[in-house]
Every structure is written in C-alpha cells, then in structure tokens.
Amino acid sequence: MEIFKPKVIDFETKSSLFEFLGSYIVDRVIDLSSDQGIVRLGLTGGKSILPLYKLLATNYGLTWDRVQTFLTDERYINLDNPESNYYQIKQVFGEDFIKELGEFNYFDTSLPLDITAKNYQEKLEALDGQIFDINLLSPGLDGHIASLFPNTDKLGKQPKMVLETVAPPEYETAKRLSLSSEALLSSNEIILVLIGTKKTDVLSEMLDGTLKIADYPVKMLLAHPNLVIYHTISDS
Numbered sequence: 056m057e058i059f060k061p062k063v064i065d066f067e068t069k070s071s072l073f074e075f076l077g078s079y080i081v082d083r084v085i086d087l088s089s090d091q092g093i094v095r096l097g098l099t100g101g102k103s104i105l106p107l108y109k110l111l112a113t114n115y116g117l118t119w120d121r122v123q124t125f126l127t128d129e130r131y132i133n134l135d136n137p138e139s140n141y142y143q144i145k146q147v148f149g150e151d152f153i154k155e156l157g158e159f160n161y162f163d164t165s166l167p168l169d170i171t172a173k174n175y176q177e178k179l180e181a182l183d184g185q186i187f188d189i190n191l192l193s194p195g196l197d198g199h200i201a202s203l204f205p206n207t208d209k210l211g212k213q214p215k216m217v218l219e220t221v222a223p224p225e226y227e228t229a230k231r232l233s234l235s236s237e238a239l240l241s242s243n244e245i246i247l248v249l250i251g252t253k254k255t256d257v258l259s260e261m262l263d264g265t266l267k268i269a270d271y272p273v274k275m276l277l278a279h280p281n282l283v284i285y286h287t288i289s290d291s
Contacts, residue, residue, distance in 0.1 A: 056268075061247075061282040063258070068289045069106070069250055076246070076285055077110040080189065081117050087188055088121040093157065095123045095182070097190035097242065099201070100140030103250045104193050105147045112152040123158035125178075127192065127239060128201035131164050131171070131230035138228065139164070162232045168219055172232055176217040179238065186216075186234075187242035194247070194257050197223075198271035202233035205270050210236060236275050245279050249286040258286055 066072035080096075087094045098108070129140050136142060141161040145153065153159045160178060162171050179186055194200045202220045203209055209220050216238040220231045239245075249258050260266060261274055261284075268274045276282050 056278050058277045059280045059282065061261075061277065061284050063262075063284045063286060066285070066287040066289075069287055069291060072248075072250070072285055072287045073107045073110055076248070077107055080111065083189060084117060084119075084122055093121055093123060094189075095125065095185075095187050097127050097187040097192070097239075098124050098140075098144060099127055099192045099248075100129070100143065101193050102143065104191070104248055105143060107191075107248070108144055108147045112148045119152070119155045120157050122156055123160065124156060125160045125187070126162060127190070128231060128233040129162040129164060130202075130228040131168055131232060132228055134161075134164055164232075168230060168232075172215075172217045172219055175232070176215055179216045179234075185241050185243055186238055188244070190239065190242035190245045192239065192245060192247050192276070193249070194254075194273040196253055196257065198257065198260065198266070198273045200273040200276065201239060202231035203236065203239075203272045203275075205272060209233070210269060210272055210275070212237065236272075240275070240279050242279070244281040244283065245276055247273075247276060247282060247284045249284060251290045252288050255286070255288050258284065 084094050126140055130138060132139055134141050162175055164171055192200060198205055204223055209218050213235040216235050218233050218235050220233050222229050222231055260271055
C-alpha cells in the first residue's frame with residue numbers, strides 16, 4: 056500500500072478549529088456545487104464533532120439543497136436512542152436544516168440488521184464515481200475509524216461497501232454498521248478531526264508509530280493522497 060504524508064493543521068482551541076473548518080467546508084460546497092451540481096458529504100459520528108455540525112446548520116447562510124450527506128457508521132440501536140449517531144446529528148442539525156439538505160442519508164436501524172445494511176449498500180451502489188466529495192472522519196482512542204475496530208476480519212478489501220461489525224467488549228453497544236475501508240477512502244478529500252490531548256496520541260501514532268493497520272485501523276487513511284488532519288490539543 057502506498058503511503059502519503061498528510062497535511063496537518065494545528066489550532067490553539069477547539070472553537071478556532073471548528074470556525075476555520077466550517078468556513079472551509081462552506082467554501083468547498085459553493086465551489087463544488089457550482090462546478091458539478093450535487094455535492095456528497097460523509098458525516099462521522101461522535102460527540103466531539105457535533106459543534107461543527109451545529110455551526111454548519113446555524114451560522115452559515117448557504118443553500119444546502121445540492122448537498123447529500125451520508126453517515127459513515129452507526130450503532131445498531133433505536134433511532135431515538137441518544138447514543139445513535141443519527142439521533143445526535145439530527146438533534147444538532149434540526150428539522151429545518153435537514154429539510155433544506157438535498158438528502159440526509161442514514162442507517163435505518165428500525166429494520167433487521169441485514170436489511171439495514173443491504174438498503175444502505177444499494178444507496179451507495181446507485182452513486183456515480185467517488186462516494187464522497189468530502190469525507191469527515193474522527194477516530195477513536197484505540198485507533199478505530201467509523202466502526203472498523205482493531206484486529207477484526209472487517210479490515211482490508213471486502214466484498215461489500217456496508218459491513219455489519221462488532222465492537223470490542225469495552226464498548227456499550229456491540230452491533231454496528233460501518234462503511235468498509237475502500238468505501239471510506241472513496242472520496243476526493245478526507246478531513247480527519249482530532250480534538251483534545253488524548254487524540255494527540257492518535258496523531259503521533261499515525262505519523263511516527265509502528266503499529267500496523269490491523270492494530271490501528273485509522274492508519275488506512277494514509278493511503279489517501281488528499282488527507283488533511285485538523286488537530287488541537289485543547290478541549291475547549
């Protein structure tokens with residue numbers, strides 16, 4: 056696998072990171088929608104990224120009807136469960152903003168697990184070209200990305216783009232749904248967001264560590280030639 060050196064942008068505070076990144080995404084959406092019409096944006100889950108989504112939904116006067124968003128992983132729990140990525144993002148976006156979006160694609164966990172995966176797979180198969188124009192991601196402290204966890208058989212080349220995965224025992228929700236490695240990399244650009252002192256260890260391992268992808272799945276993103284890491288050691 057060819058490895059590329061990512062661009063790393065450091066910020067003093069979390070708020071300055073989100074303000075800069077929010078403005079960047081808006082500018083990219085304007086440019087891309089002007090050039091190609093539809094813009095596809097991958098959305099990561101996790102509480103640390105939610106302030107960025109709030110900024111996008113409330114602080115920028117952009118028409119979003121050409122933007123299609125796609126969640127890149129989900130816990131297999133009820134959609135109204137506060138731990139659901141869908142629920143958290145929906146609460147931050149708000150109903151008005153979601154209606155403004157061209158599409159808000161999510162894993163419908165009200166269905167059986169295999170049907171949920173199959174339906175999302177079919178959505179992705181219907182797309183032309185790269186899945187995403189911009190894919191927003193944020194790793195876990197153990198190096199997992201989306202719901203691809205260390206030392207599992209779900210890493211590497213897979214027959215499908217949407218996988219049923221299982222989180223390690225220390226995680227409260229075991230059953231997960233996740234895009235595959237290849238699907239996550241199917242983007243014109245990838246933005247990796249690292250917030251706080253603990254995530255600095257993730258950055259160090261990505262840039263200078265010796266762990267293999269099997270042990271630290273987020274390292275798979277180093278195979279992408281247009282990976283930019285937004286990083287701050289600040290938790291505020």
